[in-house]
Amino acid sequence: MERKTLLTHCVDEPGLIAKITNICYKYQLNIIHNNEFVDNTCGHFFMRTELEGNFNDETLLDDLNHALPEGATYKLVDSCRKRIVIMVTKEAHCLGDILMKSFDGALDVEIAAVIGNYDRLQGLTERFDIPYHCVSHEGLEREEHEQQMTEIIDQYQPDYIVLAKYMRVLTPDFVEKYHHRIINIHHSFLPAFIGAKPYQQAYQRGVKIIGATAHFVTNDLDEGPIIKQDVIPVDHTFSASDMAQAGRDVEKNVLSKALNKVLDDHVFVHGNKTVIL
Amino acid sequence: MERKTLLTHCVDEPGLIAKITNICYKYQLNIIHNNEFVDNTCGHFFMRTELEGNFNDETLLDDLNHALPEGATYKLVDSCRKRIVIMVTKEAHCLGDILMKSFDGALDVEIAAVIGNYDRLQGLTERFDIPYHCVSHEGLEREEHEQQMTEIIDQYQPDYIVLAKYMRVLTPDFVEKYHHRIINIHHSFLPAFIGAKPYQQAYQRGVKIIGATAHFVTNDLDEGPIIKQDVIPVDHTFSASDMAQAGRDVEKNVLSKALNKVLDDHVFVHGNKTVIL
Amino acid sequence: MERKTLLTHCVDEPGLIAKITNICYKYQLNIIHNNEFVDNTCGHFFMRTELEGNFNDETLLDDLNHALPEGATYKLVDSCRKRIVIMVTKEAHCLGDILMKSFDGALDVEIAAVIGNYDRLQGLTERFDIPYHCVSHEGLEREEHEQQMTEIIDQYQPDYIVLAKYMRVLTPDFVEKYHHRIINIHHSFLPAFIGAKPYQQAYQRGVKIIGATAHFVTNDLDEGPIIKQDVIPVDHTFSASDMAQAGRDVEKNVLSKALNKVLDDHVFVHGNKTVIL
Amino acid sequence: MERKTLLTHCVDEPGLIAKITNICYKYQLNIIHNNEFVDNTCGHFFMRTELEGNFNDETLLDDLNHALPEGATYKLVDSCRKRIVIMVTKEAHCLGDILMKSFDGALDVEIAAVIGNYDRLQGLTERFDIPYHCVSHEGLEREEHEQQMTEIIDQYQPDYIVLAKYMRVLTPDFVEKYHHRIINIHHSFLPAFIGAKPYQQAYQRGVKIIGATAHFVTNDLDEGPIIKQDVIPVDHTFSASDMAQAGRDVEKNVLSKALNKVLDDHVFVHGNKTVIL
Incomplete structure (x- = not known):
């Protein structure tokens, strides 16, 4: 059966x-x-x-x-284990969390490979016997860079691509090729802070919560269908750097909760919204 | 339609x-x-x-x-508004919360009457134009006392009876007469504290959370099918009396969340458990 | 002593x-x-x-x-009980919550009076034996309207003015007169929704959390020093109207937590931030 | 300086x-x-x-x-980085979480060594270049077994010993030797379930939350001064095994939050309680 x-x-x-x-x-x-x-x-x-x-x-x-x-x-x-390729830049927290949760059984997923535009996370990835592909963006047009990554991705035939703090904007072609199969995590604030150094802005504004949003990547002006959001409380004793650490905590938690829902086929996308059954 | x-x-x-x-x-x-x-x-x-x-x-x-x-x-x-009778003793927090949430539309319910074994909450109840029946237990056998309350309850034909900090034990006959229609709220602790003055015990134990459980009343040895549980964080700065206030906060929140589920027909009872759809 | x-x-x-x-x-x-x-x-x-x-x-x-x-x-x-005047428009949830928490002891405050620009909340207020002043803004310049309210406020000599869903913008003169003594509650969203019908926008965007922010009112471009923020989870089953009800729940909880801190002299304002000791 | x-x-x-x-x-x-x-x-x-x-x-x-x-x-x-020795049995979730949080900077600690009474977690530990000592308890008196572990512990001179799901009872001598320096994590339930298979009992009781408690180990009848407690919601869709997974999630979160407080010297022990400043 x-x-x-x-x-x-x-x-x-x-x-x-x-x-x-x-x-x-x-x-x-x-x-x-x-x-x-x-x-x-x-x-x-x-x-x-x-x-x-x-x-x-x-x-x-x-x-x-x-x-x-x-x-x-x-x-x-x-209803079998899904296969993912993870894309990263330099930050370890989301990648590390997925690696460990996959290792200890909290996340039921096959991590086929990790692709990074730097080599910083190669050692961490390889500790878990997972192939790491460093595809530097330096000196490349965005399309060329994505072309190199696409070739690697496609040889693994993943069900989903997880942007675990991959910090480069993707072209519409890349997004379209993996339609509703790319999951991203980003910080979110109340109020929203546009522009550079959001944690510095949040610190200066004296916010009392910091959030994160996991969503499918689309080419819409805003950020694609939201899968999961959550927040973490902060207070006046948090420096901008403490707030960034709190942000990393909530990012990895939100991302892995979103992945659990997506990988178990609970998430429908309809228009720019999700229905999670 | x-x-x-x-x-x-x-x-x-x-x-x-x-x-x-x-x-x-x-x-x-x-x-x-x-x-x-x-x-x-x-x-x-x-x-x-x-x-x-x-x-x-x-x-x-x-x-x-x-x-x-x-x-x-x-x-x-x-799918119409359900009718409840609320039973109380002396504490105002759960009754007041239900009265106000019913008033402002957060809880869709008809409060037919309030019955108390003291008259302390009569003024509060009548401010909301709801009849209050004081049925003192003094000098009465438990069966006699319940008989007097039953007569009042039955003239209102309620769908449910809500024990909003009604502090007397009910007889098996009373519980049986309103089978799976009596909802109670009580404090809960990790670890559990048996006996008198639970907040004093929780204070002396230095707990970091205080909880509440809303459940259907049964004659089982333990406390009947659980509908909703939640906790509130406390710390070393809380006196036993502060912990009791925190307990009141979580009690009223858990009770009103449980009521929302029960009154909208979301709760099945099966054995000693609930299924909430 | x-x-x-x-x-x-x-x-x-x-x-x-x-x-x-x-x-x-x-x-x-x-x-x-x-x-x-x-x-x-x-x-x-x-x-x-x-x-x-x-x-x-x-x-x-x-x-x-x-x-x-x-x-x-x-x-x-x-360190005595502080005196407040509450300003309202038509929505009952924040006013009702403060009235009931003051009644049952969860909020230690003297509510000197309630001022509304409509009479809708007069009955609720007077059930708690608190004077209600209806000061309609109709046909009045903003300054005239505020002048009438100021006269009422000043006869009560309140420590703080609480805007419990008072829906009119205050003039810089009014804000200045009660410098760092006016507390407001408003909804907040991730992402932020500017303009009319924010809950309709939040519904269309498919957000998974809805928040509220309590803050001191200032004439700054943004919203004054934040005292307390919190969120409530929502999902695809929430209509725009359900989201608005969730918003009311989190608004009243955040406002009363902020009041507890302010009324017990825990809150410092420094620049556009608070320090809560 | x-x-x-x-x-x-x-x-x-x-x-x-x-x-x-x-x-x-x-x-x-x-x-x-x-x-x-x-x-x-x-x-x-x-x-x-x-x-x-x-x-x-x-x-x-x-x-x-x-x-x-x-x-x-x-x-x-x-105020420098503290040194810990971690003791484990077979379960990976708490050890893995500490290893990864130490790796990515979320937990500022030097993990000197891991000691297990089985070899199952040796591979995981060594991936992080941390020495693993397998000290089997089989065929040994409890004192002998602890004596072997004590010799290993003492060569690392740790500030604290973390029981990351170490499943054997410690002797009073061992506890006394590392007075208020041993931190343990265990599940907690509302109500409490005594005896074997607590998650099976929790499932049968239909609980709606599952908790965890981090505490210092003492020889008191109950479980020593509580450092941190938290809960995670569960519902009727959770099997006993899903509840156990939820329990693992809350255990690792509570343990790492407790460690953050202890390792940064925020925790006083007084009698059987903690004061966390």
Whole structure:
């Protein structure tokens, strides 16, 4: 017996749950978990169904195709460990956290490789017997640099690319090639601080919380569908550098929580929002 | 068009979601929200379905009766504001919080009456134009006292009874009469402190968190199915009395969060546990 | 024996704690609590000293004047219950929370009066036997309107003015008159949403947390020294209206936590930041 | 210029802060941070003073000896990185978290060695170039086993011993030898579950939060002075095994927060409680 997850979303109409679960029943697939959500504002239906049984993907998907309204999106995903490639620059905290959580079982993922535009994190990565590719951006056009990284990424065929404090802007082509498969983490503040040295600005403003946002990377003006956000309290005793350390703590926690949801196929992207079932 | 919530739980078997949603579809009931959970350990199925349409309760429930496995529990609940009776002793914080949240719309509930075994909270209750019944326990056997309260409760026909720091033990008869309809709040500590003056004990032990647990009242040896728990941090600067104030804060927050779930028909009781959909 | 709190801040220099505590010792004042902070970035010293004994304020302050560096700020504050005037518009949640917490002892404050530019919250206020003044802004210039409110405020001689969702912009004159004595609460988002209908924007953006910020009101471009911030998690099941309700929950919690700190003389304002000892 | 931290605690009496800070001033030591607490219930005074300057430890401590009441405890601690030895059994999560946080700078500590009664964590430890000593308990009396470990520990002269899920009970002799220098982490539940398989019990009870407690190890009947506690929410979808994973998450977070406080000399032990300044 296999386990797969059926992810369906489409325009809402009456009877969708019955139609989908009838099809599962017809193929004698047991529903392990089922979650469903209707966004009543935009009239859109989302359903995540964990199934167990003997799958004939083709006929199942064909039946769904006939049953669901036009324009429906549906896919049957293997409930196995996903494969990721991690991209980094110089900061160790997010990479280290993913490496250790993967090692001790808190994060169920296969880290195929780490790509960095510096070599600083090579030693850390290789301690965990994971290949590290240093692809320096120096002297290269952005497209050339990304081309070199793309070639490496594609030889690993990852399900997702995780930007674990990769500090360079990606081109629209790169983003489009891995559509809704690139996950990023960045700091967030209340109020927002635009421009350089955000922690210095946060310090000068005397904020009492510092946050982080994990999101899919898109080419939208703002930052793509948000997967997870959280904050950490700070106070007047925090220097700008202490605030940056607090920021690193919340960044790695938010990123690994977002990854847990994405890697277990809980996250739908709809427009610029996520639905997490 | 009406709104009702269908609550179903039974032994798990394949096809249950399809069967239930097919019946809803047959009666042209639109599913607004649907949540489902299977406890794989004990093989039990739970489903909460918010429906909109024109209901013929009798035939719908009859169809369910035929479709579901033997021993299934199912009910169709009006999605309207629930009615509660609150029981108190002397402490104002939980009662005051419910009164104010009901007043400002944060808690959608009809408070039919407040019953206290002292008159201390009469003034507070009546400020909100809610009847207060003082039923002193003095000079009465426990059964007599409860009999007097039961008569008052029953004239209001409440959906639930909320013990908002009602400090007397209830008899098994009283608990049985309002089976799974009595909600209580009590403090909880790590480690647990048995006996008198728990905050004094917590202070002497130097705990760093203080908690509260909202639960249904049962006659089990321990404290009935848990609905909600939370904690509040404390530190060495807290006196025993400061800890008690922190305890009051967390108690009222946990109780009102539990009420929100119960009053909106999200809570199933199964054995000594809750499933909250 | 009386209790007073000495609040001192000045340019940092060696020996300040010794000088201040020596003076307290000289007057046989017992130090109940002492907290001190040096902002090493700007070289500024802050100290909060809770004292018990028989006070001769004049000579004590005179001694401090001689001991402390030029430009030092120091005051001796009675450790008694502070008096506030609350300003409101139409929303009940923050006013109701302060009224109830004052009633049940969670907030130690004397609410002298409530002023609203509508009469909607008059009934709620008067249930707690507190005078309500309706000062409509209709047909009045902003200065005239504030003049009418100022006259009412001044007859109560409040220590602080609490804007509990008072929704009109205050003039620089009003802000200046009650310098660092006006406390405001407002929603905050990650990212920030400028302009009308922020909860609608937050909903459309799919944020996962909603926050609130309590701050002193100033005429600075941004929002004055922050006292307290916190957030509440939301998810895709929240409509814009559910997000607004979540926002009200976090607003009232943040405001009452900020008030607890301010009313107990824990908060220093320095530049556009607070130091909370 | 050096940095040291002066930790003082004694019976409370008037003028203690003045006396101590006067002595610091006399030796031209600049006070970087100062925190003080008086436990009014037991009349005990605690003060932590971070100092900068040129130290003559002997004369400074001699002056303190004359100034402070009889029985006072005071020590001058180098504000340098502390050295720890970590003891483990088989579980990786706490060890891994400390190794990684030390590596990326989130935890400022020198990990001198790891001692395990199995060899399972040897590979992980050695990836970070830290010596691992496997000291099997099999076939040994408890005293013999501890004797072997003590010899290893003592050759590293650690400031603290961290039990990162070391699963064997320590003898009173071992505990006494490293008095208030052994830090342990263990799970905690509301309510408490005594006996084997606590997560199975927590699952069966349907708890909604799972906690962890970091504490100093003592020979008291209960578990020694608590340094830090926290909880993580769980719900009905968590199996016993998911709850155990949630427990591991909160354990490692609580342990590393406790270590941060202990290693930076913020923690006083008084009786069976901690004061954290």
